[in-house]
């Protein structure tokens with residue numbers, strides 16, 4: 001599939017700089033895409049183009065409302081309009097519908113929640129940490145946990161093939177531990193690819209609400225178990241051949257990563273493998289990375305770590321060798337494969 005860049009509606013079209021384009025337009029852009037996802041607009045168009053009355057009926061909306069939203073989505077490059085009917089662009093069909101390769105609609109639904117939270121960003125900046133971490137919010141607002149897991153599931157669908165391709169599982173590897181394994185998709189994928197594997201997923205209770213049902217639906221209930229718990233309590237057992245620590249390190253304080261990685265080394269058999277996935281900090285930080293760090297400051301009061309920081313924790317824990325794999329595109333992050 002060819003990649004067609006969308007118009008940058010936040011840039012001035014003339015030569016005069018207009019600060020409000022940068023302040024107001026990103027909000028409207030995000031709000032429009034999120035509203036369309038919540039109304040099921042992209043999904044309604046996934047089987048083909050619809051005119052305004054049909055789209056209004058499908059999304060239980062007014063015709064004036066749907067037309068106004070759809071016209072802006074055309075300007076954003078998310079919809080086409082032809083002969084009075086609206087249609088998904090190729091990119092929208094691919095990324096925001098069930099008919100596409102990976103459906104990031106859960107990301108849009110999560111963004112609806114994040115919107116309200118992010119209004120307090122200035123307070124987190126003042127304090128240098130969140131008033132409440134994401135995990136604390138989840139325990140108070142139970143709908144947030146499953147929503148976040150579904151969002152992570154979408155990322156995991158995208159990452160999964162790279163992860164399996166780059167992880168050298170051996171015939172003698174039998175026991176996999178997925179720390180912060182959430183939706184369970186990675187453990188399921190590894191078990192499907194490697195029939196000798198049994199897996200344990202450890203995560204906070206808020207992340208595991210749908211996971212046992214997904215594992216059962218995949219026919220893997222006899223090979224994958226879930227355990228609700230805090231990885232920082234370090235009580236996940238011994239004799240594993242493979243440990244996954246995927247996008248979990250950036251949610252921890254440095255000292256906690258040091259402790260967790262030391263315990264992972266103790267829980268691996270000799271020759272076992274630790275696989276870390278993360279968005280590794282470089283110097284200078286690129287825009288994506290700097291934005292992600294601000295999100296982490298707000299959500300968990302943590303930050304991203306560099307390859308050198310991970311290497312330090314791994315060497316201290318006794319890992320013999322560490323290999324880095326940068327994924328393509330770069331926004332997919334990197335893997336660190338450490339051999340015990």
Ligand SMILES: C[S@@+](CC[C@H](N)C(=O)[O-])C[C@H]1O[C@@H](n2cnc3c(N)ncnc32)[C@H](O)[C@@H]1O
Nearest residue numbers: 152156180181182203204207230231246247251
């Ligand atoms: C960014 S998500 C990544 C989920 C999954 N590993 C993946 O790659 O798709 C981070 C996960 O780590 C879990 N997590 C964060 N801190 C944790 C802790 N202290 N104990 C257990 N799980 C934790 C969260 O609940 C969440 O499911």
